[in-house]
Amino acid sequence: MTKNGATRKRSATRKCPVCGHESWRIFYGMVMPDVREQYPKAEFAGCVITLEQRIYPDTGKVEWGTLGWVCQDQGCGHRWW
Numbered sequence: 864m865t866k867n868g869a870t871r872k873r874s875a876t877r878k879c880p881v882c883g884h885e886s887w888r889i890f891y892g893m894v895m896p897d898v899r900e901q902y903p904k905a906e907f908a909g910c911v912i913t914l915e916q917r918i919y920p921d922t923g924k925v926e927w928g929t930l931g932w933v934c935q936d937q938g939c940g941h942r943w944w
C-alpha cells in the first residue's frame with residue numbers, strides 16, 4: 864500500500880494572470896535528472912536566462928527581471944515573474 868515519496872507533491876503551479884490557464888515555473892542553470900523528475904510540471908531553460916523588460920504604468924520606471932513563470936496555454940504563452 865505504501866508508496867514512498869509518491870504522495871509528495873512538488874509540482875506547484877500557478878494560474879496565468881492573462882488567461883487563467885495553468886502555468887509552470889521556469890528553472891535556470893544546470894539541473895540534475897532527479898530534480899527534473901521531482902518537478903514534472905516545470906520548464907527547464909538551462910543556462911539561457913531570459914530577461915524581460917517591464918514598465919510601470921504609474922511611474923514609468925523600467926525594470927528588468929528574470930522570467931519565473933510561463934503559461935502552458937499554446938494560444939497564450941504569457942511569461943512573467
Ligand SMILES: [Zn+2]
Nearest residue numbers: 879882934939
Ligand atoms: Zn495564459
